[in-house]
Structures are given as structure tokens and as C-alpha cells.
Amino acid sequence: MNIDWPWPWLPANTDDIAEATGEHLYLALLPVLVGLLVSIPLGWAASRWRVARGILVPLAGVLYTIPSLALITLVPLVLGTQIIDPLNVQVPLAVYTIALLVRSVSDALRAVPSEVTAAATAVGYRPLHRFLTVELPLAVPVIVAGLRVAVVSAMSLTAVGALVGIGGLGQLITEGFLRNNGVELVAAIVLIVVIALIIDALLLLVGRIATPWTRTAKGVNS
Amino acid sequence: MIEFQAVTKQYPDGTVAVDNLDLAVEDGGITVFVGPSGCGKTTSLRMINRMIDPTGGRILLDGKDIRESDPPLLRRGIGYVIQHAGLFPHRTVLDNVATVPLLTGQSRRAARSRAGELLELVGLPAKLAKRYPAQLSGGQQQRVGVARALAADPPVLLMDEPFSAVDPIVRDDLQQQLLRLQSELDKTIVFVTHDIDEAIKLGDRVAVFRVGGRLAQYDDPSALLARPADDFVSSFVGRDRGYRALGFLDAGGVPVGPVATVRAGEQATADQLDDGWAVAVDAENRPLGWVSAELLSTMDGSVNADRLVSGGSLFEVDSSAGTTAGSLRNALDAALSSPSAVGIAIDGDGAVVGGVTADTVLAALADARRAGEVPA
Amino acid sequence: MNSAFAWLFDPEHWSGPSGFPARILEHLTYTGIAVLIAAAIAVPLGAVIGHTGKGTFLVAGLSNGLRALPELGLLTLLVLLTWVGLLPLVISLVILAIPPILAGTYSGVRNVDRAAVDAAHGMGMRGPTVLARVELPNALPLIIGGLRAATLQVIATATIAAYVSLGGLGRFVIDGNNAGAGSPDGYPQMAAGAIAVAVLALLMEGLLELVERLVVSPGVRNQSRARRAVRLRRRPTTDLVENPT
Ligand SMILES: Nc1ncnc2c1ncn2[C@@H]1O[C@H](COP(=O)(O)OP(=O)(O)OP(=O)(O)O)[C@@H](O)[C@H]1O
Ligand SMILES: [Mg+2]
Numbered sequence: 001m002n003i004d005w006p007w008p009w010l011p012a013n014t015d016d017i018a019e020a021t022g023e024h025l026y027l028a029l030l031p032v033l034v035g036l037l038v039s040i041p042l043g044w045a046a047s048r049w050r051v052a053r054g055i056l057v058p059l060a061g062v063l064y065t066i067p068s069l070a071l072i073t074l075v076p077l078v079l080g081t082q083i084i085d086p087l088n089v090q091v092p093l094a095v096y097t098i099a100l101l102v103r104s105v106s107d108a109l110r111a112v113p114s115e116v117t118a119a120a121t122a123v124g125y126r127p128l129h130r131f132l133t134v135e136l137p138l139a140v141p142v143i144v145a146g147l148r149v150a151v152v153s154a155m156s157l158t159a160v161g162a163l164v165g166i167g168g169l170g171q172l173i174t175e176g177f178l179r180n181n182g183v184e185l186v187a188a189i190v191l192i193v194v195i196a197l198i199i200d201a202l203l204l205l206v207g208r209i210a211t212p213w214t215r216t217a218k219g220v221n222s
Numbered sequence: 223m224i225e226f227q228a229v230t231k232q233y234p235d236g237t238v239a240v241d242n243l244d245l246a247v248e249d250g251g252i253t254v255f256v257g258p259s260g261c262g263k264t265t266s267l268r269m270i271n272r273m274i275d276p277t278g279g280r281i282l283l284d285g286k287d288i289r290e291s292d293p294p295l296l297r298r299g300i301g302y303v304i305q306h307a308g309l310f311p312h313r314t315v316l317d318n319v320a321t322v323p324l325l326t327g328q329s330r331r332a333a334r335s336r337a338g339e340l341l342e343l344v345g346l347p348a349k350l351a352k353r354y355p356a357q358l359s360g361g362q363q364q365r366v367g368v369a370r371a372l373a374a375d376p377p378v379l380l381m382d383e384p385f386s387a388v389d390p391i392v393r394d395d396l397q398q399q400l401l402r403l404q405s406e407l408d409k410t411i412v413f414v415t416h417d418i419d420e421a422i423k424l425g426d427r428v429a430v431f432r433v434g435g436r437l438a439q440y441d442d443p444s445a446l447l448a449r450p451a452d453d454f455v456s457s458f459v460g461r462d463r464g465y466r467a468l469g470f471l472d473a474g475g476v477p478v479g480p481v482a483t484v485r486a487g488e489q490a491t492a493d494q495l496d497d498g499w500a501v502a503v504d505a506e507n508r509p510l511g512w513v514s515a516e517l518l519s520t521m522d523g524s525v526n527a528d529r530l531v532s533g534g535s536l537f538e539v540d541s542s543a544g545t546t547a548g549s550l551r552n553a554l555d556a557a558l559s560s561p562s563a564v565g566i567a568i569d570g571d572g573a574v575v576g577g578v579t580a581d582t583v584l585a586a587l588a589d590a591r592r593a594g595e596v597p598a
Numbered sequence: 599m600n601s602a603f604a605w606l607f608d609p610e611h612w613s614g615p616s617g618f619p620a621r622i623l624e625h626l627t628y629t630g631i632a633v634l635i636a637a638a639i640a641v642p643l644g645a646v647i648g649h650t651g652k653g654t655f656l657v658a659g660l661s662n663g664l665r666a667l668p669e670l671g672l673l674t675l676l677v678l679l680t681w682v683g684l685l686p687l688v689i690s691l692v693i694l695a696i697p698p699i700l701a702g703t704y705s706g707v708r709n710v711d712r713a714a715v716d717a718a719h720g721m722g723m724r725g726p727t728v729l730a731r732v733e734l735p736n737a738l739p740l741i742i743g744g745l746r747a748a749t750l751q752v753i754a755t756a757t758i759a760a761y762v763s764l765g766g767l768g769r770f771v772i773d774g775n776n777a778g779a780g781s782p783d784g785y786p787q788m789a790a791g792a793i794a795v796a797v798l799a800l801l802m803e804g805l806l807e808l809v810e811r812l813v814v815s816p817g818v819r820n821q822s823r824a825r826r827a828v829r830l831r832r833r834p835t836t837d838l839v840e841n842p843t
Contacts, residue, residue, distance in 0.1 A: 003678040065803045066796045067754030073771055073792035076785070077602060083785060119308030121273060122380075123322050123370070124298035137312045152666045159668035163761060164775055164788075170670065177674040177761075185678065189671035196666035213312045213354040 003182040024168035028154040031090040035097025043105025060099040068157045089161035097150040104146040108139035144207035148200050155196035230278035239265040240435035252411040256421040257431030263414040271300045301371030301379040307363040309355035316351040322374040340369040361392035379411045444470030468551035476586040478567045481577035486527040499562035502530050507573035534559030539567045554583045602789035624765040628756045632691030640696045644703025649729045657704045661697040669755045677762045687759050695748035702744020706737025739814050746806040753799050767795045
């Protein structure tokens with residue numbers, strides 16, 4: 001095989017590339033967001049009830065172990081979706097995000113010192129209010145760390161969907177491969193990596209701004 | 223007034239933490255729950271703000287059964303301070319203190335300015351307000367915890383071993399401050415500790431619990447020391463309780479005798495001394511230290527204030543009424559710690575009014591013992 | 599569902615060069631080669647970075663950047679660059695396997711109790727000896743954790759080998775996809791392949807967990823317990839410094 005480098009392809013196809021990028025983001029990020037929203041209550045349940053923890057944490061481990069292509073392929077079998085349905089990629093990505101975050105969220109919530117939760121109850125917080133304003137904020141650093149891994153992995157895993165006919169930048173990879181188009185191939189790879197790293201950096205930044213107390217040096221007394 | 227009426231708490235695993243407790247906590251003053259570890263002090267305390275619900279009996283707060291109150295609302299009206307302060311690590315010191323005012327619907331501005339006042343009240347410099355709890359020392363954190371509990375100006379304050387995790391010097395500081403705060407604010411404070419010294423120091427009334435969650439004795443501290451209800455209480459209050467009990471005996475019965483004084487900077491001769499010693503005083507008659515005959519002979523006639531023998535502790539008497547304001551323990555300590563074996567008695571202005579010897583204090587003690595005020 | 603299992607258990611599909619046993623063997627061979635090469639690179643590198651503390655940024659940067667890299671893209675690119683045979687596949691899989699092993703080794707070595715390392719230096723050990731005798735044995739749980747994560751990722755990703763005409767279990771998924779939706783060798787074949795990969799990954803996970811239990815010394819298995827023990831032993835180790843054996 002011989003690879004071609006048709007540079008003019010790039011300016012001629014900016015619209016298609018932009019569309020594929022948009023689709024890729026939608027395919028990758030929506031599931032991460034859904035996964036985050038689902039994993040918080042699940043993580044809370046796992047932090048609270050031993051039974052829930054005993055079920056959720058090992059289950060998360062098993063789900064995280066199943067290869068992405070397998071999970072993508074099996075979604076239609078389980079959910080009855082069409083073979084070419086964005087859900088086939090999105091459901092596995094959400095599952096990975098949940099599998100990754102449930103354990104972190106539950107560990108982070110369990111790590112909140114008991115005197116802090118006791119103090120919050122004693123000053124008169126109702127349980128939901130306490131969870132949202134005391135326990136959850138304290139878990140933010142751990143959640144953000146998990147989220148960064150989830151987003152970056154999702155950006156790269158979404159490309160695998162192209163093997164079973166689902167769009168996004170992965171499609172430029174398969175297309176570039178079939179047409180020996182090195183420019184298309186490299187453009188897709190670079191876009192995936194660069195966008196992933198930008199989102200990662202943004203999450204890092206937002207996480208820092210949201211948790212100023214984690215940056216205080218210990219033991220500065222005067 | 224907080225009333226426990228036949229309150230029992232049995233945990234699901236069968237442990238009876240509190241057994242049929244009847245106890246009334248009067249308004250105002252500090253009521254201390256004391257007892258060995260695991261005797262149910264914390265459980266009793268946490269039942270007051272419904273962090274724990276009793277399995278039997280009932281608790282009345284100002285005559286009203288607390289079960290009729292919504293727990294979060296009840297808690298906003300009761301301050302709670304715990305051992306490691308339980309500060310919220312993600313909020314600044316100021317915002318920690320502002321928590322309850324915000325919860326009760328005050329504006330952020332009002333809550334913060336209230337928080338600022340409280341930090342001052344508990345003796346924290348304003349520059350600490352912007353810090354996070356991790357940037358404070360243990361003692362400072364504990365003060366923030368007290369400020370937070372006081373923020374909504376609750377009539378009742380519950381404190382669970384608040385000072386047991388700080389070192390003794392800081393603890394002493396915090397205890398003094400609590401007494402000062404209490405005299406200013408006049409809250410109803412329920413204070414849990416397992417340290418009998420702390421209980422006696424802080425308590426207006428002390429409830430001694432025995433293991434199994436039963437009340438062994440509920441009395442004021444002096445009565446507790448003088449007349450322990452049973453062997454458990456007497457062993458719990460300790461072997462030196464006789465000496466400690468002196469702290470509660472009025473030294474009024476101790477006759478204050480004359481003591482020789484010389485004025486610093488002025489001429490003095492050996493025959494002004496009494497038994498070889500005299501107290502050097504300043505122009506207002508306040509004690510500066512002791513001069514011995516031997517020392518005076520090296521001073522070429524005039525009393526040198528820089529070369530005195532430092533004296534022992536002082537004890538205060540109310541000279542107008544002719545009785546002592548201090549305790550027998552103060553009087554005995556003054557006599558024992560003095561180089562001349564005479565304890566210096568001073569009046570409210572700090573001026574020397576006389577002296578006591580250990581013998582006279584012990585004679586007074588013997589009288590008190592005969593009167594049944596001290597355990598034999 | 600049934601048709602997928604029917605396809606999976608059809609004896610015809612369990613023999614010959616394109617049957618399951620042959621594909622599983624291919625899959626495991628690719629995985630083994632890639633993980634071994636990656637370990638040969640990443641363990642020494644991670645150990646040196648962890649030991650010296652120099653190049654830490656490399657660990658963080660690599661693990662994030664490489665995680666974002668789409669393996670499918672990398673593999674197809676390498677194939678198109680006219681490299682033939684196994685090489686492109688192995689390179690992509692090695693690149694995939696390096697970050698977890700590197701990160702595991704690095705943090706394993708970094709997290710060894712400083713007091714133990716100090717004591718080792720105090721006994722007169724040289725840097726490499728400290729690394730080999732003290733740091734690496736204590737880092738073993740995290741190194742093995744890294745190898746385990748790498749192996750699982752490689753097993754998952756080796757499915758794309760089929761896309762560039764190499765075998766492995768991905769073959770069934772790709773062939774099924776190409777056969778079209780209606781065909782009896784279509785979706786049932788895809789699903790059967792997917793189930794096989796999933797089962798293989800789970801079995802491997804179980805196996806690696808077992809290996810981890812057997813290999814790691816009971817003294818360091820529970821890191822926190824071990825650390826407490828080292829702290830307790832701090833006094834005797836200073837004695838050893840004075841009387842080296
Ligand atoms: N949640 C619980 N479940 C079961 N038993 C409990 C629970 N909490 C406390 N207990 C038991 O109830 C008894 C009283 O406990 P409590 O915490 O009230 O003691 P305490 O007097 O405050 O002791 P300490 O001085 O050690 O703080 C103890 O025997 C304790 O083990
Ligand atoms: Mg307690």
C-alpha cells in the first residue's frame with residue numbers, strides 16, 4: 001500500500017471536518033455528562049449502604065473490563081437498537097464513565113470526616129442540602145480527576161465506533177484508510193488528541209477554581 | 223430548661239447506652255456530664271438536638287417535647303461543638319461561622335458581619351477570617367467551632383469534649399475563655415468531658431454517669447467532692463479529692479494575722495522584721511517580694527526592690543467584711559509556697575492586709591471537717 | 599440473542615485457521631508480545647524517573663496524551679506508511695501499553711516510604727542497589743497493577759487488528775459487519791465475536807488478579823499496613839546504620 005498526502009484535501013473539506021468534529025463531540029461528551037449525573041446518586045448509594053457498595057463496585061469493575069468494541073457491538077443485542085445508532089457508542093461510553101466514577105464518588109464521600117458531617121447535621125442542614133453543599137463539594141477533586149480520565153478516553157474510544165459504521169472523526173480515519181489519504185487520517189488523529197487535551201486542561205482549570213481550599217499550604221500559623 | 227424524663231437509649235445491637243435517665247438541666251450556667259469512656263455521655267448529649275432519638279422516655283426543652291420539633295429547625299436553635307471542631311474544610315473560617323445565620327435565612331452580608339463579630343468574641347484576629355480550616359492550629363480551629371455554634375445566638379449550647387484534643391496550655395486558655403463567654407452571654411451550656419478536673423473547673427452542676435448509662439450523682443462540684451454518693455463516684459473523683467475539695471471551702475474562717483512590711487526604697491532595720499522576714503511593698507502597699515534579715519544586711523540600710531526573694535502565691539480577702547474571698551485551697555497554697563511560711567493575704571486592690579500560716583489553715587480545715595463539709 | 603449464541607457455539611466455528619481457538623491464540627499472542635515489549639521499556643524508565651525524581655512531567659504528559667490517541671487512527675496510519683505484517687499492530691499496542699506500566703512503576707517507586715529509602719542509603723547501599731533491593735520490591739503491587747491495566751487495554755484494543763487484515767477476535771466483528779445486517783453471518787457473528795472478547799478479557803482479569811496475589815509479598819500487599827510497620831521499625835533501622843552487616 002502507498003500513502004498519499006493530498007494537502008489540498010484539507011481546505012476543500014473544512015465543512016465536512018467541522019461536521020465530523022461536532023458529531024464526535026456530541027457522541028463523546030453527552031455520554032460522559034449523563035454518566036456523571038448517574039454516577040453521583042449511585043456513588044452516594046454505594047457510600048451509604050454496604051449492600052449497594054457490594055453490588056455496584058464489582059459490577060463497575062466488570063463493565064470497565066469489557067472491551068469497547070465488544071460493548072459497542074453488543075448494545076443492539078441488549079437494548080434492541082438499530083445496528084447503526086449513535087446510542088450504540090454512547091451507551092458504552094456512559095457505562096464506562098459510570099464504571100469509572102461510581103467507585104471514586106463513593107470513596108470520596110466515604111472519606112468526608114465524620115465530624116464534618118456530624119457538624120453539618122448539628123447546625124441544622126437537611127440531608128439533601130447537606131449532601132449538596134458539604135459532602136459533594138468535598139468530593140469534587142476526586143470527581144474531577146475521574147472525569148478527566150473519562151473524557152479523554154471517551155474522545156479516543158468514540159473513534160472505534162467507525163468500525164461499526166458510526167460517525168464522528170473515526171469515520172475520517174476509516175475513510176482515509178480506504179482512500180490512502182494520509183492527510184485525512186492525520187487530521188482526524190490530531191483533532192481527536194488536541195481537542196481531548198484542551199477539554200482535559202479546561203476540566204483541570206475548572207476543578208482548581210472550584211476547590212480553592214485544596215491549594216492552601218498546611219500549617220501556616222501566625 | 224432541658225428535662226430528661228425516664229430517657230433510655232438502646233442501640234440496635236442491644237447496647238443500652240443510656241438507662242432510664244431523669245435529669246433536669248437548669249437554664250443558665252454550665253452543666254457538665256462526666257463519666258468514664260462509653261458511659262453514654264455523648265449519647266445523652268446528642269439526644270438533646272435529636273442527632274439520636276431515645277428509645278424510651280422523653281426530653282423536654284422549655285417544657286416542650288422535642289419530638290414535636292422538626293430536627294433541622296430544632297438544631298438551628300442549639301449550638302453544638304465537638305472534639306475536632308468538625309469545620310467544613312471547603313469553606314473559609316468566616317463562611318464556616320456564617321453557616322447557621324445563612325441557613326436561617328439571613329442575607330450573606332448580614333451573616334458575614336455577624337460572623338466577624340463572633341470571631342472577635344472568641345478572640346481570633348480578623349486576618350484569619352479568609353483562611354481555610356486546614357491553615358489553623360488546633361486551638362484556633364476549636365475557637366472557630368465555638369464561634370460557629372454561637373452564630374445564631376442559640377440559648378442552648380452543647381459541647382462534646384470540645385477541648386480534649388488540644389494541648390494542656392491551650393486547653394486552659396480555652397476553658398478560661400469559655401467561662402468568660404458564659405459570664406457575658408449567659409447561655410445554657412451542656413458540656414461533656416471525661417476529665418473530672420475539667421468538670422469541676424467549669425461546671426456549675428456536674429452529672430456523673432456510670433457505665434451502662436446510669437446517672438450516679440447530680441450535684442454542684444463542691445458537694446460532689448465533699449459527699450460522693452457512693453464508691454463509684456468517690457473513686458471517680460479521685461484520690462486527691464480532699465485537697466481539691468479545699469477549693470470549694472470558703473477561707474472565711476481562717477484568721478488573718480499581722481505580717482511585717484517594709485517599703486521598697488526606704489530605710490529599714492532588722493527589728494522591723496518578724497521572725498527574720500518582712501514583705502516588701504510598694505507605695506500602694508502592694509506586695510513586691512520578701513526580705514530576710516540576711517538579705518537586708520547586704521542592702522546598706524535601704525530596701526532594694528530588685529533584690530527581693532520572690533514570694534509565694536497570694537490569696538484575696540474581703541477586708542471590709544473581714545472575711546476571705548478566696549478558698550481554703552488558695553490560703554493553704556499561699557502559706558506553703560511562701561519562703562517565710564506565711565501566706566500573704568491581699569484585699570481587692572491588691573494591698574497587703576495580713577498573713578496566714580499553714581497551721582491556722584489546717585485548724586480551719588479541722589473545723590470544717592467536724593462540721594461535715596469535708597470527707598473524713 | 600439466540601442466534602449470536604448459536605453462532606458462538608456452532609462446532610464449525612471452533613476449528614480451522616479462522617475458528618475461535620486460532621483467533622484467541624492470535625489475540626493472546628499479539629497481547630503478550632505488546633505487553634512484554636512495553637514492560638521492557640516502561641518498567642526501567644518508570645523506575646529511574648521514580649528513583650531520581652527527574653522527568654516526572656514525562657509520566658504525567660505521556661499518560662494523558664497517549665490516552666487521548668485513537669489507536670485505530672495510529673494503526674491505520676502505520677499500515678498506510680507501507681509497513682507490513684505485525685509491526686504496525688505491535689507498535690500501536692506497545693504505545694497503548696506503555697502509559698499504565700510507566701505510571702504504575704513511577705508511582706510505586708515514588709511512594710515507597712522515605713524512611714525505608716533513607717535507611718537503605720544509611721546502610722551504605724548505592725543508588726542502584728537501593729532501587730533493586732528496597733524500592734522495586736515495595737513498588738511491586740503498583741507495577742503489577744500497571745501491567746494488569748495495560749494487558750486489559752491491549753486485549754480490548756487488539757480487536758482492531760482485524761481492521762488491517764490481521765487476525766484476532768476482532769475478525770468476527772469486522773467480518774460480521776461486512777457481511778451485512780440480514781446475513782446469518784452478519785450480526786450473529788459480530789455479537790459472537792464481541793461475547794468472546796468480553797469473556798476473554800474477564801478471564802484474563804481474574805487470572806491476573808490471581809497472579810498478583812501470588813507474586814506480591816504479604817508484607818507489602820497492604821500498603822498502609824506496611825507503611826505503619828516501617829514507621830515502627832524506624833529505630834532498629836538506625837541501629838543498623840551504625841553496624842552495617
Ligand atoms: N451507633 C452505635 N451503635 C451501637 N452502640 C453504640 C453506638 N454509639 C455508641 N454506642 C455504645 O453506647 C455506649 C455509650 O456511647 P457514648 O458514645 O454515648 O459514650 P461516651 O460516654 O460519650 O464515651 P466517650 O467518653 O468514650 O466519648 C458505648 O458502649 C458505645 O459503644
Ligand atoms: Mg463521647
